[in-house]
Amino acid sequence: MTFNELSELLESNPTKSFGQGVSDAEIDIASVELEVELTGGYRLFLKRFGWGGVGSIEIFGLGVDVPPYLSLLPLTRSEREEMTPALPVHLIPLMNDGGGNLYCLDSRGVREPSVVFWEHTAGEQQEPTRVASDFTMWLAERIEREVDMK
Template sequence: MTINNLIEELLLFSDKIITLKAPVSEESIIAFERNHNIKLPKDYIELVRKINGLSLMGTIIYGVGEETWEFSLDKNYKLEHEEVANPMYDYLIPFSPDGGGNHYCFDTRYIDDDSCNVIFWQHDYPYTVDDPPEITNPSLTEWIKEVVIDWTLEDYNYDGSEKFKPNT
């Protein structure tokens, strides 16, 4: 599955339940990478060139550029690396919050085939070399398909109506 395929499926969701932000400028992508001395995965860059952040039924993907909205990759990178009790490792980029202080992050140590592993960072857990954060997906595309699209479609239709679930 490609980012374009995922965007096509995201566009099937009603505007009542999804917010898609306008594409980001190349300058904002370059500025983020330069300011944090880190490379963004190419699949994420491909996404934000078309949709610079989104929110679907409470699941958020941050956009690049502090001006984007309150869900900014820039603001949250700084917060999670400099202003919390348990700061993230420098190579992690938090791109999606879980609503409880934790984040899904890009593990940029190993960018392969234009993507990298997505890990789950629990904000209050003392990770070690022998006990690192959990890898949840091997790429952003697989994460979007599973977490953003499939998990939403378990309970809701594309129009936002709840799916009927018979009592078992």
């Protein structure tokens, strides 16, 4: 699935809730602050939507209109500095699973990072489980599952 197809899927959903989107400059500033490169499908998502999702799927993001509980920068700082186990710097949180675990992008050395599952009870030495090859495929699969459950 392409990002444009994903965008159409998101925008056509009656339960959608999104931000206004952000500029490349805002994404670059966040990349510097997070010490990772925000790239690939997630970068496109941030530019187009900023934050948000459909139904129970709520993606962390950026923007002046982002609700505090979905704000990527403070959430990432908290996960890295206040939580145990601390979230490694190379992981970019995308979504909470409702139980304290996180779906994250693994930003280590790739332009299109894979999506991994960080389990908060598994300890700092864990190797997070890879759940999707990239953000676009991961989000498309989550949306399709959400729709199928209804």
